Amino acid sequence: xxxxxxxxxxxxxxxxxxxxxxxxxxxxxxxxxxxxxxxxxxxxxxxxxxxxxxxxxxxxxxxxxxxxxxxxxxxxxxxxxxxxxxxxxxxxxxxxxxxxxxxxxxxxxxxxxxxxxxxxxxxxxxxxxxxxxxxxxxxxxxxxxxxxxxxxxxxxxxxxxxxxxxxxxxxxxxxxxxxxxxxxxxxxxxxxxx
Numbered sequence: 270x271x272x273x274x275x276x277x278x279x280x281x282x283x284x285x286x287x288x289x290x291x292x293x294x295x296x297x298x299x300x301x302x303x304x305x306x307x308x309x310x311x312x313x314x315x316x317x318x319x320x321x322x323x324x325x326x327x328x329x330x331x332x333x334x335x336x337x338x339x340x341x342x343x344x345x346x347x348x349x350x351x352x353x354x355x356x357x358x359x360x361x362x363x364x365x366x367x368x369x370x371x372x373x374x375x376x377x378x379x380x381x382x383x384x385x386x387x388x389x390x391x392x393x394x395x396x397x398x399x400x401x402x403x404x405x406x407x408x409x410x411x412x413x414x415x416x417x418x419x420x421x422x423x424x425x426x427x428x429x430x431x432x433x434x435x436x437x438x439x440x441x442x443x444x445x446x447x448x449x450x451x452x453x454x455x456x457x458x459x460x461x462x463x
Contacts (some may be wrong), residue, residue: 272307273447276300280328280459287338289328292444296329301457303451305441308339309395312386313440320404321354322351323463324428331456335361337375341448349409349463351419359391360416362402364401377429384437391436409463414428435448 274413279300283289289297310316326348329335338345346364353360357380365373376397381389397404397415404422406412415422438458442449 270307272300272304273280274328276459278396279430283328285326285345286329286331286335287345293453294330298457302444305449308442310443314383314386316443317354319443319445320448321352324350324352324460326350326458326460328459329456330452331458333453333454333456337365342355342366342371343373346372350458350460351409351413351463353413356417358417360409360413361369362412364403370402371399374399374404374406374412374424376412376416381438387441388437388439393439395426396429397422397424397426399426401456 276297279293279297281448283293283297287296303414313320326334329348334348335345337343338413343365344367346366349360349362351362352358359379359381361377361379363375366376367373374397378395378397379391379392381391383389397412397416399422404415404424406414434453437453439451440448441451448458448463450460450462452458
């Protein structure tokens, strides 16, 4: 598909948005809108076989995510989103790197509730910030497994109350290996299968 290739080409080399100039951002948003216009999945939320699974972020305009790169002595590594449709769970995991032996993770666990054919309300429940070595982090999968069983981790691990500020996400494009979402804060997310 030409529109998909155009988007992937526009994103290439932009380090998830960290290296995107204003001109790049505008071109990427146009390419995203062009691809959304031909979404092969008219009801993304009902396409649970496509939605479910492990995703890796390749581009975002989310300041909250991109600002992780500004932490002292740390750089933003890979960012993952694991969706478990059977439990309406979302796990966001951002890896950080910098000083040797001090690689970190920033993770948020949330529940989602479908409210339309393409929108889910998101309620953030738990945040985990820590050093990969201290929590025994070996992969996003292992962290998700630990969170799912309720394991308390050797990290800054605390519950979140998002009742005051509920979020939502529109899934505006999804196929077998690419997903685009637009969040309530105006952010855009482009993810591929992990």
